[in-house]
Amino acid sequence: MKKTIIDAHNVSKTYNEKMIPVKALQDVHLHIEEGEFVALVGPSGSGKSTLLNMIGGLDEPSSGTVFVDGVEITKLPENKLIDFRLENIGFVFQSFNLIPVLTSKENIGFVLQLQKVPKKDREKRVLELLQEVGLAEKINSRPGELSGGQQQRVAVARALASKPKIILADEPTANLDSKSAANLLDIMAKLNKEEKITFLFSTHDQRVIEKARRVITLVDGKVDSDIVQTPT
Amino acid sequence: MLVQIAWRNIWRNKTRSFVVIGSIVIGLWASIFILAFAWGLYKNNIDESVNRQLSHIQIHHPEFTHQQESKFVIEHSDSILSLLQKDDRVQAASARTITKGMITSPTTATGVTVYGISPAAEEKQIGLNENLIEGDYFESGKSNEIFIGEKLAKKLKIKLRSKVVVTFTDIESNMVSAAFRVGGIYRSRNLSLDEVNVYVQKQSLDNLLGLKPSESNELAILLKNESALDSFNSDVQLMVPHKKVEDWMDLSPELELVIESFHLYTYIITGIILLALTFGIVNTMLMSVLERIRELGMLMAIGLNKKKIFTMIMLETLFLTLIGCPVGLLVGWLSVLVLGSIGINIAIFSEGLASYGFSSIIYPALDSQNYWTVAIMCLITALLSAIYPAFRALQLNPAESIRKI
Ligand SMILES: Nc1ncnc2c1ncn2[C@@H]1O[C@H](COP(=O)(O)OP(=O)(O)OP(=O)(O)O)[C@@H](O)[C@H]1O
Ligand SMILES: [Mg+2]
Numbered sequence: 222m223k224k225t226i227i228d229a230h231n232v233s234k235t236y237n238e239k240m241i242p243v244k245a246l247q248d249v250h251l252h253i254e255e256g257e258f259v260a261l262v263g264p265s266g267s268g269k270s271t272l273l274n275m276i277g278g279l280d281e282p283s284s285g286t287v288f289v290d291g292v293e294i295t296k297l298p299e300n301k302l303i304d305f306r307l308e309n310i311g312f313v314f315q316s317f318n319l320i321p322v323l324t325s326k327e328n329i330g331f332v333l334q335l336q337k338v339p340k341k342d343r344e345k346r347v348l349e350l351l352q353e354v355g356l357a358e359k360i361n362s363r364p365g366e367l368s369g370g371q372q373q374r375v376a377v378a379r380a381l382a383s384k385p386k387i388i389l390a391d392e393p394t395a396n397l398d399s400k401s402a403a404n405l406l407d408i409m410a411k412l413n414k415e416e417k418i419t420f421l422f423s424t425h426d427q428r429v430i431e432k433a434r435r436v437i438t439l440v441d442g443k444v445d446s447d448i449v450q451t452p453t
Numbered sequence: 454m455l456v457q458i459a460w461r462n463i464w465r466n467k468t469r470s471f472v473v474i475g476s477i478v479i480g481l482w483a484s485i486f487i488l489a490f491a492w493g494l495y496k497n498n499i500d501e502s503v504n505r506q507l508s509h510i511q512i513h514h515p516e517f518t519h520q521q522e523s524k525f526v527i528e529h530s531d532s533i534l535s536l537l538q539k540d541d542r543v544q545a546a547s548a549r550t551i552t553k554g555m556i557t558s559p560t561t562a563t564g565v566t567v568y569g570i571s572p573a574a575e576e577k578q579i580g581l582n583e584n585l586i587e588g589d590y591f592e593s594g595k596s597n598e599i600f601i602g603e604k605l606a607k608k609l610k611i612k613l614r615s616k617v618v619v620t621f622t623d624i625e626s627n628m629v630s631a632a633f634r635v636g637g638i639y640r641s642r643n644l645s646l647d648e649v650n651v652y653v654q655k656q657s658l659d660n661l662l663g664l665k666p667s668e669s670n671e672l673a674i675l676l677k678n679e680s681a682l683d684s685f686n687s688d689v690q691l692m693v694p695h696k697k698v699e700d701w702m703d704l705s706p707e708l709e710l711v712i713e714s715f716h717l718y719t720y721i722i723t724g725i726i727l728l729a730l731t732f733g734i735v736n737t738m739l740m741s742v743l744e745r746i747r748e749l750g751m752l753m754a755i756g757l758n759k760k761k762i763f764t765m766i767m768l769e770t771l772f773l774t775l776i777g778c779p780v781g782l783l784v785g786w787l788s789v790l791v792l793g794s795i796g797i798n799i800a801i802f803s804e805g806l807a808s809y810g811f812s813s814i815i816y817p818a819l820d821s822q823n824y825w826t827v828a829i830m831c832l833i834t835a836l837l838s839a840i841y842p843a844f845r846a847l848q849l850n851p852a853e854s855i856r857k858i
Binding site for chain 2: 270274277279280299300303304306307312314317318320321322323327330331332334335336379383
């Protein structure tokens with residue numbers, strides 16, 4: 222039997238911007254099992270980023286509960302939540318993923334250090350991770366010296382570093398050309414298959430959507446459709 | 454690692470960092486310089502008072518300090534004096550006879566303090582010879598010469614060679630009057646004393662008062678080096694156990710007060726400059742935090758807790774101030790060192806200043822205590838200005854931060 226990794230119940234989020242309430246999410250139910258490779262799609266403003274933030278514990282829902290790997294993260298206090306994130310969730314954003322003043326190696330090593338991995342093991346793991354995303358030769362480059370696609374690949378490697386159960390990616394390919402986007406998706410798919418890491422990513426890109434095995438569509442803060450497909 | 458990130462972060466915007474460091478350096482330099490200049494002025498004044506009026510140490514009969522009556526004498530002061538003069542810490546020592554009296558001119562009369570002095574010995578101390586604006590310094594050898602201040606001469610409406618009568622009581626409490634002729638008129642740096650201090654030969658005053666030549670009311674000692682003051686003071690105390698030995702700070706509590714108030718000024722001036730600096734630093738660092746909202750959001754998302762974010766921003770500000778402070782202190786110290794040996798000529802203003810007892814060349818100087826004060830206050834500034842930007846970074850919400858471009 223497959224294990225449930227993400228379980229969201231009745232999640233709603235209302236923003237009170239300038240006194241006008243914006244219902245970004247309305248009673249969203251979401252159930253994702255370990256090892257799934259899920260795309261979150263929908264028009265701009267439909268609530269994709271909001272939902273990812275709720276699942277990742279970056280923001281609190283106005284109502285509803287979110288369980289990640291059996292832990293009710295909506296109930297965790299701030300400091301516990303940060304540790305939980307560090308151990309269990311990897312993030313990849315559209316941009317600004319890396320610490321600009323650190324090299325690829327240091328960016329990845331930093332997360333390991335936060336997890337108190339000993340220095341010796343750190344070096345080894347960093348190299349492994351960079352090899353997995355095909356950037357071993359860029360180990361000492363700073364983000365500014367890498368292309369957008371390379372930066373996103375380092376970001377994926379960094380997200381993997383803490384051996385998280387899930388990786389949440391908010392439009393990871395939005396700033397990439399189609400070749401780099403496809404490359405990034407292939408790496409993500411490979412990691413999903415080989416390391417059994419659950420991926421949940423939002424995207425607008427049709428070619429990216431095609432690589433997913435399950436596509437959840439949000440419209441106006443509600444789940445509009447939830448389709449299982451065969452990736453191309 | 455946080456230290457490393459913070460250190461590298463400050464070099465991302467080199468111009469900005471150098472502006473912050475530069476303003477700290479200039480701020481510190483300015484405060485040190487202002488303080489050193491002010492202290493130079495004060496010191497000038499203090500040295501003047503010590504050298505010309507107070508001396509480093511004075512010895513009196515214990516009763517004399519209270520009653521100021523000439524009958525309270527130091528016996529054998531001539532032999533004490535010659536002992537003192539043999540001490541190699543001593544630059545000059547002299548004995549004085551002092552009495553309160555009344556000086557009368559053909560038109561008016563006023564109270565004065567009459568000093569009986571040994572002209573040769575006092576050249577190095579009271580320095581009346583240098584301050585004479587009219588007449589010659591005890592050159593005639595006549596025993597009835599009196600030297601009065603310019604202000605007193607005006608008040609009494611008398612001139613050089615005028616005759617005055619001085620009245621006082623001798624040690625047997627008899628009224629004594631004696632006629633003197635003005636041998637010289639002086640102007641010292643302390644105009645208020647010029648109005649009350651008059652000088653005659655010690656011998657003549659001793660005769661009039663009925664004192665023996667070996668007796669006197671005051672022994673004044675000027676040291677070669679002020680650092681020997683305390684040890685010398687206690688040695689003298691042993692030498693004349695029944696007399697009152699006082700150093701210049703005991704003699705002139707107001708001078709000590711001046712020095713204390715100077716330390717207060719140190720805090721105030723440095724405080725004001727550093728406060729202005731704090732605003733500048735806080736502003737700049739805040740800008741650098743707000744510019745990096747997205748990045749800070751990302752750091753929170755990947756697992757940096759608030760304590761770490763706070764530490765990182767604190768470190769960035771601290772690094773900048775900790776570079777700026779030593780450099781500022783060094784630059785300040787060097788310029789005080791250089792200008793302190795060359796001196797700054799303030800001749801343009803010195804007319805006015807001279808009347809307050811200042812000389813026209815100022816040697817900026819600052820003792821180590823004041824440097825420490827400035828350094829410690831600089832550290833406090835560093836901490837204070839680091840806290841606010843770091844605190845603001847804490848209030849960021851990761852999700853919102855990431856949304857912002
Ligand atoms: N912090 C916020 N304050 C106020 N309103 C917000 C905030 N975050 C999101 N919203 C609003 O919530 C709604 C959903 O936004 P969200 O960013 O989740 O959409 P999205 O699906 O990610 O869109 P896009 O495809 O453009 O990224 C939008 O109407 C947005 O304006
Ligand atoms: Mg979005």
